[in-house]
Amino acid sequence: MLEVKNLTVNYGAITALRGVSLQVKQGDIVTLIGANGAGKTTTLRAISGLLKTAGGEVLYEGRNIANLPAHEIVKLGMSHVPEGRMVFANLTVLENLQMGAYLRRDKPAIRKEMDYVFGIFPRLQERLKQTAGTLSGGEQQMLAIGRALMSKPKFLMLDEPSLGIAPLLVKTIFEKIVEINREQGISILLVEQNANLALEISQYGYVLETGRIILQDRSLALRQNPQVKSAYLGGA
Amino acid sequence: MTEFLQQLINGLSLGAIYALIALGYTMVYGVLRFINFAHSDIFMVGAFAGYYLGHYLPAENLGCGLLILAGAMLICALLGMTIERLAYRPLRNRSKLNVLITAIGVSLLLENAGQFFFGAKSKAYPSLFPVHNFTSAGGIVLSSNQLAVFIVAILLLVGLQFIVLRTRIGTAMRAVSFNHIASSLVGINNDVVISFTFGLGSALAAAGGILYSVNYQAIDPLMGVLPGLKAFVAAVLGGIGNIPGAALGGLLLGVIETFVNGSRYSTYTDAIAFALLILILLFRPAGLLGKLQVEKV
Numbered sequence: 001m002l003e004v005k006n007l008t009v010n011y012g013a014i015t016a017l018r019g020v021s022l023q024v025k026q027g028d029i030v031t032l033i034g035a036n037g038a039g040k041t042t043t044l045r046a047i048s049g050l051l052k053t054a055g056g057e058v059l060y061e062g063r064n065i066a067n068l069p070a071h072e073i074v075k076l077g078m079s080h081v082p083e084g085r086m087v088f089a090n091l092t093v094l095e096n097l098q099m100g101a102y103l104r105r106d107k108p109a110i111r112k113e114m115d116y117v118f119g120i121f122p123r124l125q126e127r128l129k130q131t132a133g134t135l136s137g138g139e140q141q142m143l144a145i146g147r148a149l150m151s152k153p154k155f156l157m158l159d160e161p162s163l164g165i166a167p168l169l170v171k172t173i174f175e176k177i178v179e180i181n182r183e184q185g186i187s188i189l190l191v192e193q194n195a196n197l198a199l200e201i202s203q204y205g206y207v208l209e210t211g212r213i214i215l216q217d218r219s220l221a222l223r224q225n226p227q228v229k230s231a232y233l234g235g236a
Numbered sequence: 237m238t239e240f241l242q243q244l245i246n247g248l249s250l251g252a253i254y255a256l257i258a259l260g261y262t263m264v265y266g267v268l269r270f271i272n273f274a275h276s277d278i279f280m281v282g283a284f285a286g287y288y289l290g291h292y293l294p295a296e297n298l299g300c301g302l303l304i305l306a307g308a309m310l311i312c313a314l315l316g317m318t319i320e321r322l323a324y325r326p327l328r329n330r331s332k333l334n335v336l337i338t339a340i341g342v343s344l345l346l347e348n349a350g351q352f353f354f355g356a357k358s359k360a361y362p363s364l365f366p367v368h369n370f371t372s373a374g375g376i377v378l379s380s381n382q383l384a385v386f387i388v389a390i391l392l393l394v395g396l397q398f399i400v401l402r403t404r405i406g407t408a409m410r411a412v413s414f415n416h417i418a419s420s421l422v423g424i425n426n427d428v429v430i431s432f433t434f435g436l437g438s439a440l441a442a443a444g445g446i447l448y449s450v451n452y453q454a455i456d457p458l459m460g461v462l463p464g465l466k467a468f469v470a471a472v473l474g475g476i477g478n479i480p481g482a483a484l485g486g487l488l489l490g491v492i493e494t495f496v497n498g499s500r501y502s503t504y505t506d507a508i509a510f511a512l513l514i515l516i517l518l519f520r521p522a523g524l525l526g527k528l529q530v531e532k533v
Binding site: 069150 | 407410414417421422424
C-alpha cells in the first residue's frame with residue numbers, strides 16, 4: 001500500500017528526518033512510536049504532502065507521490081487526521097463532514113458514508129448543528145476521524161488521536177480505529193505517544209528517534225523488547 | 237424630524253457603499269490574514285470601467301446601467317484575481333509583512349497607472365441610471381441613484397451571504413479561513429478558493445465604485461484612497477474577517493459621517509468618525525461582531 005524509502009526532510013538548516021524507510025501493507029495497522037520531537041508528525045506531514053521532502057521516495061500504490069500538493073494526494077484515497085485534530089471550529093459538525101467529502105459529487109454515496117460515521121460515532125449525529133469549536137476534545141477527535149472517513153480513503157494516517165482526551169474516550173476511539181480498519185479494510189498508519197495502546201492494536205511497529213528509524217518489528221515482539229519497554233512503555 | 241430622516245437616508249446610502257468595499261477587505265483578511273491595500277484602487281478601477289463602458293451604451297437607462305455594473309464587476313473580478321496570482325501568491329509562504337508591503341506597492345501602481353491611462357484630472361460621471369427624485373409628503377427626498385445603491389447593495393449582500401453560507405465554494409472559503417492545513421487535507425485547493433475570494437471581493441468593490449460615482453458624479457484616479465480607508469475602518473469596526481460585521485460597520489460609519497457633516501462640526505467629520513472607531517475598539521477590541529478566537533488544544 002505505502003512504502004516510504006529513505007525519506008529526508010529539512011526545516012531550513014535543520015534536518016528533521018534522516019532517511020526514514022517504512023512500509024504499510026494492505027489492511028494493516030502500523031504504528032510509529034517515539035519521543036517528542038523524534039519526527040513522527042514530520043513523517044506523516046511529508047507523506048500527505050504538507051511538507052516538501054528533501055530526498056527519498058513516497059510510494060503509494062506503486063506511484064511516487066513525494067512533493068505532490070496535499071489536496072492532490074487526498075484524491076488518491078489517502079486521508080490524514082492531523083495532530084491537534086484541526087476540525088473547522090467555525091463550521092458546524094455537518095459542514096465539517098461535508099467538507100470531508102469535498103472532492104466527491106455522488107450525493108447518495110456521501111449520505112451512506114455519513115451514516116457509517118454516525119454509526120461509529122453517534123455523538124456526532126446528536127451535535128450535527130453545533131459549531132465544531134464548541135465540542136469537547138474527544139468529540140473533536142471523533143469529528144476529525146469522521147471527516148477523514150468522508151473522503152472514503154483506502155489509507156488513513158492518524159496523528160496522536162489520544163492527545164488531550166479523557167482516558168475513557170481514548171479507549172473508545174482506539175476501539176473505533178480497529179473497527180474502521182476491520183470493517184472498511186482501510187490500512188492505517190498511526191502515530192502515537194501512548195506506545196502501549198498503539199502496539200496493542202497494531203500489527204507492526206517502527207521506533208523513531210531523532211529522525212531515524214532505530215527499531216522495527218511486529219508489534220507483539222516490540223512490546224517484549226527490553227529497549228522499547230524501558231524507553232517507551234514505562235519501565236519493566 | 238424631516239432633516240433627521242433625510243440625513244439617515246443619505247448616511248445609509250453612503251454607508252452601503254462603504255459596506256460593499258469593506259466586504260472585500262474582510263473576506264481577503266478571512267482567508268489570508270492580510271489587508272489588501274490595493275482594494276481601494278480596485279474600487280477606483282471599477283468606477284472607471286463604468287465610465288468607459290458608459291461611452292458605448294445609452295445613458296439613463298436601467299437595463300444598460302445594470303449591464304455596465306455587471307461588466308465593471310467582471311472586469312474588476314478578473315483584475316483582483318490577476319493581482320493575487322501575480323503579486324501575492326508568490327509570497328504566500330513568506331512573512332506577512334512582505335505581502336503587506338507588496339499590497340501597498342500594487343496600490344501605488346494602480347493609482348499611477350490610472351493617472352497615466354485615464355488622466356489625472358477629475359472627470360464628470362455619466363448618469364448610468366434614470367434620474368428621478370422621489371419626494372415624500374414630508375419633503376424627504378430619495379434620489380433614484382440612492383435607491384439604486386440600496387437595491388444593488390441589498391441584492392449583493394444577500395447573494396454573498398448565500399454563497400458563503402449555502403454553497404460548496406462558500407463553505408470551502410470558511411474552511412480555508414479557519415486553517416489552510418486542515419482545508420488542504422480534505423482536498424480543497426487553497427489557491428483556487430483564495431483566487432475566488434479575491435474575485436468576489438473585487439466585484440463588490442467595483443459595484444461600490446459605480447454606485448459611489450453615480451451619486452457623487454466626479455471621478456479621478458485617486459478617488460479610492462479615502463473611501464477605501466474608511467471602508468477598511470468599517471471592516472475593523474465590524475470585526476475584521478466577519479462578513480455581517482463589515483456590512484454593519486460600513487452602514488454605521490456612513491451614518492455617523494453624514495450626521496457629523498450635517499452638524500456645525502462638519503470640518504471634523506473624519507476626525508470624529510475615526511475617534512469613534514478608536515473608542516469602540518477600546519471597549520470591543522475584536523470589533524462589534526468579531527470574536528476573539530480562542531483555540532482549543
